[in-house]
Amino acid sequence: MSAELDPRLLTRAREVVSSITGFRDDAIANEAMERVVRGELARGRSSADLLGEMLFPQSTLSGTLVRAALVGETYFFRQPEHFRYLSQVGVPAALRRGSLALRGWSAGCATGEEAYSLAAALQASVPHGFPVEVLGTDLHEASLETARRASYGTWSRRESAPRLFPLYLDGVDRQVTILPVVRRITSFAQSNLLAPLPERFGRFDFIFCRNVLTYFSLSAREAAIALLARALNPGGLLFLGAVEADRVPAGMVREGTPELQTFRLLGPGESASPTPVPRFVERAAPPAPLIRRPMATPVPVRAQVTPPPPPARLHLEALERIEGGDVDGASAVLESLVRQAPDYLPGLLELALLRERSGAREAAVPLMRALRMRAERLPPDQLVDGPEALPARFYQASADAYLNLGALE
Structure with a gap:
């Protein structure tokens, strides 16, 4: 069993990272701070030594803590x-x-x-x-x-x-x-x-x-x-x-x-007059309403039923629809995705953002709350599968940022 750490060490470590980076306290992975502190203690350093060094933002230890907290997820032509x-x-x-x-x-x-x-x-x-x-x-x-x-x-x-x-x-x-x-x-x-x-x-x-x-x-x-x-x-x-x-x-x-x-x-x-939306990002006309057709023949009990697509595949389909201007179609795909896989964090975030962009904040807020609740259950650094693999703390931070901003309005 791991030895108990002086709680002042982790508290001060988080304060150092927050002061240097601007990160919210809840966006700093405690596991990352603990990993650095334990590594320093294993080298024979005392708690007093570490607390003293953390008084200086330019110190080697402060830099190590910041590097441990940073999220370096990126790739070519993202967004x-x-x-x-x-x-x-x-x-x-x-x-x-x-x-x-x-x-x-x-x-x-x-x-x-x-x-x-x-x-x-x-x-x-x-x-x-x-x-x-x-x-x-x-x-x-x-x-x-x-x-x-x-x-x-x-x-x-x-x-x-x-x-x-x-x-x-x-x-x-x-x-x-x-x-x-x-x-x-x-x-x-x-x-x-x-x-x-x-x-x-x-x-x-x-x-x-x-x-x-x-x-x-x-x-x-x-x-x-x-x-x-x-x-x-x-x-x-x-x-x-x-x-x-x-x-x-x-x-x-x-x-x-x-x-x-x-x-x-x-x-x-120049005055802050509205700027026209450029032609290339204008949304296409809304698609015709989906017509629910009656089932021709009930599926036999023993018939092979095709399993639903993996969450990431449905997510990509929704992204393609958004890119093509089919917001209603994307919304339908994401709603289906959230019903099938309620713990798929990227789907919750995507649907919440789509609701927000459509002006339906009241429908986005519950989705963001669900996202935060589910993200909190995971280790902060655990990568979550999706169109891009991101740590769980990204989703918790995204939900917190949205809900905190909404609370100020």
């Missing part, structure tokens, strides 16, 4: 709708404004897949030879070292994220290498989202900060979004994750449909 919007709407608008170069920032880029995806999307969307550059930043230097190597395995490529633009070359052992032309315009630097980006990096036309702020406390999230907005050029676009902002940030207007979570920084003298 493809953002890259399509960037290419089809964002880049043409920037060129019309007379931009002489386009700059992108992947904030919280982890191991770099998002930064390279952003660079590939920009490069493929501008005239040949037009200047483009992308910066990727993260708090974890080891992740940035991986990004600079520009070599990735199958985990960075997912079926749920199409290869939208030329990005990599296939190599041996299922490894891929980022194209030199993409790698050449992408750089990486260490940075904290709770601190202003150093002025030497300049301003950006496009900032991607997605699926990072989910873990932040409300005050830290608002502070980070304000800092991101300050780094945009007038007219620049900020792309956020699905549940990371419930209102339009100050000085910005929403771009596209609400589910895009994309915001444009207003220019001098």
